[in-house]
Amino acid sequence: xxxxxxxxxxxxxxxxxxxxxxxxxxxxxxxxxxxxxxxxxxxxxxxxxxxxxxxxxxxxxxxxxxxxxxxxxxxxxxxxxxxxxxxxxxxxxxxxxxxxxxxxxxxxxxxxxxxxxxxxxxxxxxxxxxxxxxxxxxxxxxxxxxxxxxxxxxxxxxxxxxxxxxxxxxxxxxxxxxxxxxxxxxxxxxxxxxxxxxxxxxxxxxxxxxxxxxxxxxxxxxxxxxxxxxxxxxxxxxxxxxxxxxxxxxxxxxxxxxxxxxxxxxxxxxxxxxxxxxxxxxxxxxxxxxxxxxxxxxxxx
Ligand code: SF4
Numbered sequence: 001x002x003x004x005x006x007x008x009x010x011x012x013x014x015x016x017x018x019x020x021x022x023x024x025x026x027x028x029x030x031x032x033x034x035x036x037x038x039x040x041x042x043x044x045x046x047x048x049x050x051x052x053x054x055x056x057x058x059x060x061x062x063x064x065x066x067x068x069x070x071x072x073x074x075x076x077x078x079x080x081x082x083x084x085x086x087x088x089x090x091x092x093x094x095x096x097x098x099x100x101x102x103x104x105x106x107x108x109x110x111x112x113x114x115x116x117x118x119x120x121x122x123x124x125x126x127x128x129x130x131x132x133x134x135x136x137x138x139x140x141x142x143x144x145x146x147x148x149x150x151x152x153x154x155x156x157x158x159x160x161x162x163x164x165x166x167x168x169x170x171x172x173x174x175x176x177x178x179x180x181x182x183x184x185x186x187x188x189x190x191x192x193x194x195x196x197x198x199x200x201x202x203x204x205x206x207x208x209x210x211x212x213x214x215x216x217x218x219x220x221x222x223x224x225x226x227x228x229x230x231x232x233x234x235x236x237x238x239x240x241x242x243x244x245x246x247x248x249x250x251x252x253x254x255x256x257x258x259x260x261x262x263x264x265x266x267x268x269x270x271x272x273x274x275x276x277x278x279x280x281x282x283x284x285x286x287x288x289x290x291x292x293x294x295x296x297x298x299x300x301x
Contacts, residue, residue: 001286001287002260002286002287002288002289003256003259003260003261003262003282003286003287003288003289004260004261004262004289004291005261005262005264005279005282005288005289005290005291006209006212006213006261006262006263006264006291006293007264007275007279007290007291007292007293008202008205008206008209008263008264008265008293009205009292009293009294010198010201010202010205011202011264011265011266011270011272011275012266012270012271012272012275013041013268013269013270013271013272014196014198014268014269015097015198016074016097016098016099016100016196016198016268017041017074017097017268017269019074019095019097019098020040020041020073020074020095020097021040021041021046023071023093023095024040024050024055024071024093024095027069027071027093028050028053028054028055031054031069031091032054033054033056033068033069034054034055034056034069034070034071034093035055035056035057035058035064035068035069035070035071035090036055036056036057036058036070036071036072036073037057037058037059037060037061037064037070037072037077037081038072038073038075038077038126039057039073040055040071040073040074040095041073041074041269042075042220042221042223042224042225042226042227042267042269043220043221043224043267043269043270043271044221044223044246045221045246045247045271045274046269046271061081061084061085061088061090062084062088064085064088064090066088066089066090067088067089067090067091068090068091069090069091069093070085070090070091070092070093071093071094071095072092072093072094072095072096073095073096073126074095074096074097074100074269075096075097075100075125075126075127075130076096076097076100076101076104076126076127076130076131077094077096077126077130077133078129078130078132078133078134079133079134080133081133096130097166099166099192099196100127100130100166102191102192103131103163103166103190103192104130104131104134105134106163106190106191106192107119107131107134107135107140107163107190108134108135110135110161110190111134111135111136111138111139111140113159114139115139115158115159115160115161116139116140116141116155116158116159116160116161117135117139117140117141117160117161117162117163118140118141118142118143118152118160118161118162118163118180118184118187119131119132119135119140119141119142119143119162119163119164119165120142120143120144120162120163120164120165120168120173120176120177120180121142121144121164121165121168122142122144122165122225123142123144125165125167125225127165127166127167128142128165131163143176143180144176145176146176146179149176149179149180149183152183152184155184155186157186158186159186159188160184160186160187160188161187161188161189161190162177162180162187162188162189162190162193163190163192163193164192164193164194164195165195165225166192166195166196166199167195167196167199167225167226167229167268168195168199168225168229169195169203169229169232169233169236170194170195170199170200170203171203171236173194173195174194177193198268199226199229199268202226202230202265202267202268203229203230203233205265205293206230206233206234206237206239206263206265207233207237208293209263209293210234210237210238210239210263211237211238212261212263213239213261213262213263214239214240214241214258214259214260214261214262215239215240215241215242215243215256215259215261215262215263216230216231216234216239216241216242216243216262216263216264216265217242217243217245217251217262217263217264217265217278218230218231218234218242218243218244218245218265218266218267219245219246219247219264219265219266219267219270219274219275219278220244220246220266220267220269220270221246221267221269222244222246224267224269224270226267226268226269227244227266227267227269227270228244230265230267231244234263239263241259245278246274247274247277247278248277248278248281251278251281256285256286262282264278264279
């Protein structure tokens with residue numbers, strides 16, 4: 001049986017993840033043991049490998065022995081946590097993605113100017129938590145859905161500026177923004193008014209191929225915002241079957257009968273070797289016609 005397999009581009013690590021991964025490997029080589037409070041990148045398999053190499057995960061920076069090395073994740077960390085780390089004289093390695101860093105800087109600037117800040121995002125996500133920290137949690141509000149918007153206070157004539165978590169569905173952001181503008185007509189955008197380029201390109205690639213496939217496989221961890229959004233985008237685009245897998249182990253339970261065309265994509269935190277393993281797994285079982293789709297919308301950083 002032959003299956004056409006579209007390999008979507010881009011896939012694999014985004015630039016922020018490449019940077020963090022290179023850093024953590026160098027730091028492990030130098031120091032042997034490195035503490036983290038949040039996964040450096042949101043990929044379960046990669047983090048397990050790092051634990052074998054010397055990464056120790058703790059629940060809070062207070063638990064880390066004084067003077068040890070700590071690495072903060074690509075999603076960013078709040079300045080309050082950095083303060084604690086400095087007081088403990090930890091050797092700080094900051095893996096924050098430069099894009100997230102520039103959002104943090106702008107949030108801080110707006111907060112210092114006493115503007116109200118709205119972050120469109122998930123309040124439990126590390127990136128959003130870090131942004132709230134830069135806004136010093138005063139006059140900053142997180143909204144994810146219409147109910148959150150209903151609960152916002154009346155801003156009257158206050159200056160209000162919005163930011164967006166980098167890994168949401170960009171069409172969903174547009175929808176929420178429309179609702180926000182109804183409630184707060186004076187709201188204005190920041191320089192970071194929508195998702196990052198790496199997120200958008202992956203979503204666009206799925207939207208382009210959706211009508212030509214009967215299955216989309218997203219390789220990524222279930223706690224990766226990026227990966228979850230790719231699944232939602234595929235479903236919203238009309239793909240009948242969408243699976244999110246950490247590795248081929250999870251795919252073994254998936255019924256691939258009657259599938260004639262598959263699109264394969266991955267979260268921005270998925271190691272390339274997992275994509276290769278999936279292709280090999282499929283190649284061993286099916287007559288696979290592989291089509292490598294180039295990125296048609298490479299807007300760069
Ligand atoms: S998804 Fe975007 S913001 Fe997040 S780490 Fe990658 S490049 Fe940076």
